[in-house]
Amino acid sequence: MKCSLLFACFAVILVLSLKPSNALKKMEVNLGQSQMLKCDMSYHHEINWIRMDDQAKPKTLMVMGLKNDGAMSVAWNFNDSHFEGCVVDRFIGLRIYQVSESDLATYFCAASHNKRMEFGEGIRLQTPEKLTQHGQDEGLFSSSGEKFHSHVIIAVALSCGMLLMVVTLIGVHIKTQKRQI
Structure with a gap:
């Protein structure tokens, strides 16, 4: 007994x-300024950038990769005046021009290879006000404060x-x- x-x-x-899980990293951004996100997946595969917010279904923003000569190849871009593909520290990145309220969401990069997708670490964009309002560690509650x-x-x-x-x-x-x- x-x-x-x-x-x-x-x-x-x-x-x-x-x-x-620490699969989601929080990043502080200022509205109106540009922000660069880095994908932690290999640049040898085609990279998809996906945005998820609390009110809408996931949306593919960009599909890109590197050509054999190392140049960036963008296969598809949802809004080329707002999003740009780039290379950051030997990783493929996503640059967001003039961050707006609608950009405050969670971003994932996904590498597609042989009809399989593998997702990287999620990045949650938040303004400094929202970070202090919710706190860095949300404790027992989710970001909405409703669920354990x-x-x-x-x-x-x-x-x-x-x-x-x-x-x-x-x-x-x-x-x-x-x-x-």
């Missing part, structure tokens, strides 16, 4: 210590299950000891 209680405590501590992170829900469910199991074991132990007397 002590082993079960110890296991339950260990499981609760383990699950509560989990943190949300999934690891907290899992921890609560596991804790309740373990508690129920321990109470049941104690009850069975007490009943069997009374019968033996």
